[in-house]
Amino acid sequence: xxxxxxxxxxxxxxxxxxxxxxxxxxxxxxxxxxxxxxxxxxxxxxxxxxxxxxxxxxxxxxxxxxxxxxxxxxxxxxxxxxxxxxxxxxxxxxxxxxxxxxxxxxxxxxxxxxxxxxxxxxxxxxxxxxxxxxxxxxxxxxxxxxxxxxxxxxxxxxxxxxxxxxxxxxxxxxxxxxxxxxxxxxxxxxxxxxxxxxxxxxxxxxxxxxxxxxxxxxxxxxxxxxxxxxxxxxxxxxxxxxxxxxxxxxxxxxxxxxxxxxxxxxxxxxxxxxxxxxxxxxxxxxxxxx
Amino acid sequence: xxxxxxxxxxxxxxxxxxxxxxxxxxxxxxxxxxxxxxxxxxxxxxxxxxxxxxxxxxxxxxxxxxxxxxxxxxxxxxxxxxxxxxxxxxxxxxxxxxxxxxxxxxxxxxxxxxxxxxxxxxxxxxxxxxxxxxxxxxxxxxxxxxxxxxxxxxxxxxxxxxxxxxxxxxxxxxxxxxxxxxxxxxxxxxxxxxxxxxxxxxxxxxxxxxxxxxxxxxxxxxxxxxxxxxxxxxxxxxxxxxxxxxxxxxxxxxxxxxxxxxxxxxxxxxxxxxxxxxxxxxxxxxxxxxxxxxxxxxxxxxxxxxxxxxxxxxxxxxxxxxxxxxxxxxxxxxxxxxxxxxxxxx
Numbered sequence: 001x002x003x004x005x006x007x008x009x010x011x012x013x014x015x016x017x018x019x020x021x022x023x024x025x026x027x028x029x030x031x032x033x034x035x036x037x038x039x040x041x042x043x044x045x046x047x048x049x050x051x052x053x054x055x056x057x058x059x060x061x062x063x064x065x066x067x068x069x070x071x072x073x074x075x076x077x078x079x080x081x082x083x084x085x086x087x088x089x090x091x092x093x094x095x096x097x098x099x100x101x102x103x104x105x106x107x108x109x110x111x112x113x114x115x116x117x118x119x120x121x122x123x124x125x126x127x128x129x130x131x132x133x134x135x136x137x138x139x140x141x142x143x144x145x146x147x148x149x150x151x152x153x154x155x156x157x158x159x160x161x162x163x164x165x166x167x168x169x170x171x172x173x174x175x176x177x178x179x180x181x182x183x184x185x186x187x188x189x190x191x192x193x194x195x196x197x198x199x200x201x202x203x204x205x206x207x208x209x210x211x212x213x214x215x216x217x218x219x220x221x222x223x224x225x226x227x228x229x230x231x232x233x234x235x236x237x238x239x240x241x242x243x244x245x246x247x248x249x250x251x252x253x254x255x256x257x258x259x260x261x262x263x264x265x266x267x268x269x270x271x272x273x274x275x276x277x278x279x280x281x282x283x284x285x286x287x288x289x290x
Numbered sequence: 291x292x293x294x295x296x297x298x299x300x301x302x303x304x305x306x307x308x309x310x311x312x313x314x315x316x317x318x319x320x321x322x323x324x325x326x327x328x329x330x331x332x333x334x335x336x337x338x339x340x341x342x343x344x345x346x347x348x349x350x351x352x353x354x355x356x357x358x359x360x361x362x363x364x365x366x367x368x369x370x371x372x373x374x375x376x377x378x379x380x381x382x383x384x385x386x387x388x389x390x391x392x393x394x395x396x397x398x399x400x401x402x403x404x405x406x407x408x409x410x411x412x413x414x415x416x417x418x419x420x421x422x423x424x425x426x427x428x429x430x431x432x433x434x435x436x437x438x439x440x441x442x443x444x445x446x447x448x449x450x451x452x453x454x455x456x457x458x459x460x461x462x463x464x465x466x467x468x469x470x471x472x473x474x475x476x477x478x479x480x481x482x483x484x485x486x487x488x489x490x491x492x493x494x495x496x497x498x499x500x501x502x503x504x505x506x507x508x509x510x511x512x513x514x515x516x517x518x519x520x521x522x523x524x525x526x527x528x529x530x531x532x533x534x535x536x537x538x539x540x541x542x543x544x545x546x547x548x549x550x551x552x553x554x555x556x557x558x559x560x561x562x563x564x565x566x567x568x569x570x571x572x573x574x575x576x577x578x579x580x581x582x583x584x585x586x587x588x589x590x591x592x593x594x595x596x597x598x599x600x601x602x603x604x605x606x607x608x609x610x611x612x613x614x615x616x617x618x619x620x621x622x623x624x625x626x627x628x629x630x631x632x633x634x635x636x
Contacts (some may be wrong), residue, residue: 035421089603095417095420097600101596101601104593105601107592111593136441168495169400266425267425267428270421275410
């Protein structure tokens with residue numbers, strides 16, 4: 001029983017990380033219908049930025065904050081400069097651009113920081129908090145940070161004029177433009193936010209999977225699965241999907257097939273959801289008129 | 291543009307007294323002669339590299355049938371290439387089959403896998419399909435390492451194959467022989483592909499890509515053609531994978547990462563989406579550009595890939611093949627200028 005609980009809790013912790021990245025994917029999908037294949041690599045690059053700041057002697061939380069800010073700016077800049085020209089291009093062009101971003105971020109990180117695996121510090125104490133036996137403090141901390149990000153985003157989208165404008169731009173760009181909202185800026189802002197949330201996910205996952213240019217491939221796959229399980233156009237679904245997928249991954253890994261086929265589980269999940277319930281648990285069902 | 295082509299057909303332009311069609315045949319024959327002569331002109335290592343170019347060209351043609359002509363994006367063709375390679379390696383290593391007999395089996399196995407993967411793919415469009423195939427590509431190395439199939443796949447170590455020597459007592463090296471063997475397979479595969487794409491099937495595939503609903507209304511069986519396109523495309527990748535295994539003499543899970551699939555996507559985008567000749571430009575690109583860039587840094591080829599990809603999407607969306615076609619048409623238009631084209635004046 002103790003082992004089982006341990007698996008569930010650590011599944012919740014990784015699930016929180018998947019949830020953050022899934023949330024980033026959903027934010028971009030909602031406004032543009034694009035699935036950002038480079039989201040994981042952008043998060044990886046942000047994590048390297050934080051690593052060099054921390055190595056340069058900056059306190060962890062300052063580095064954290066600065067990284068999130070820089071990621072925001074870089075994400076918005078990528079939307080404006082690279083994504084904007086292909087906004088209405090055929091799907092293949094858009095996918096190609098995302099793949100190009102993926103390989104550029106991956107190789108530039110390898111170029112600058114080399115491919116050697118690095119350890120990444122956790123801001124949380126080594127000893128488990130509150131004397132519990134089931135969950136390490138990094139895991140508990142990750143869950144807390146994820147939830148904090150979620151609440152902050154919810155408050156932002158729900159209660160600020162800017163959040164309202166962003167939701168409007170995503171839902172109906174034409175009417176929003178007529179109502180005086182700068183839809184282009186909102187899209188850039190959305191990309192910035194997604195990159196910032198992704199950076200948080202990267203910083204939280206790096207102490208677990210270690211820092212290296214390919215660290216996000218598996219995480220990204222699980223985040224995709226999470227977003228699909230929850231419904232790719234529903235932020236809350238994505239978060240719930242993230243936690244579910246995290247727990248599922250751990251339980252299946254521990255009790256059914258072992259750890260070596262974990263990515264295959266993600267593949268089966270993705271294909272399964274797309275096949276049997278493409279809208280996920282909470283997504284909208286799209287019906288196209290012929 | 292269509293009317294211009296029709297007008298040209300009626301006028302049947304002749305250059306130096308030879309019709310365009312004949313020129314094309316002469317050009318192809320010259321190209322083929324050059325390709326046959328090539329292994330006797332360069333070093334063995336170069337022969338090996340050009341052999342890989344031919345193999346990549348086969349995959350890229352297959353991927354183009356699916357992605358270019360049928361509009362189904364696959365980021366997972368490295369997985370089918372891997373299955374073909376392992377099929378060949380296992381047949382040769384465990385069952386002692388001669389190398390050339392493994393090709394049809396590898397192709398067939400991949401056709402079945404591709405067809406089966408094509409079934410769920412029917413329900414996926416655009417980004418979703420890209421996502422599902424990407425997941426397949428990322429998961430493939432892990433599946434190949436799986437411990438319950440280790441007795442066949444050799445696990446992490448992979449399988450080492452013996453390089454076949456030239457038969458019939460021919461006085462050429464193993465590399466030269468394999469190159470010629472691959473060239474023969476390539477000619478066969480391209481002839482088949484060309485035949486498939488220029489006729490009924492090709493038109494049906496393009497119709498499904500451009501307007502699925504209209505295609506169905508015209509009586510094209512969408513689901514059948516789409517799954518078949520997946521199967522045929524995987525078959526090309528499988529045959530190429532088998533050839534690749536024989537030429538490299540080695541298969542291992544980590545040779546078939548998602549990077550390989552991304553390589554293939556890069557190949558068709560650079561070479562030219564929905565073009566047959568584009569497969570060669572793309573294959574040359576993915577074989578030789580990394581070699582030049584490798585000297586700078588291990589990561590450099592990929593950075594250059596990324597920049598090239600962006601540049602092509604923005605500046606040359608039809609790829610090298612599209613650029614060549616455009617240049618050719620400009621040249622012809624320039625020659626024709628004295629004979630005014632009424633429909634171009636408008």
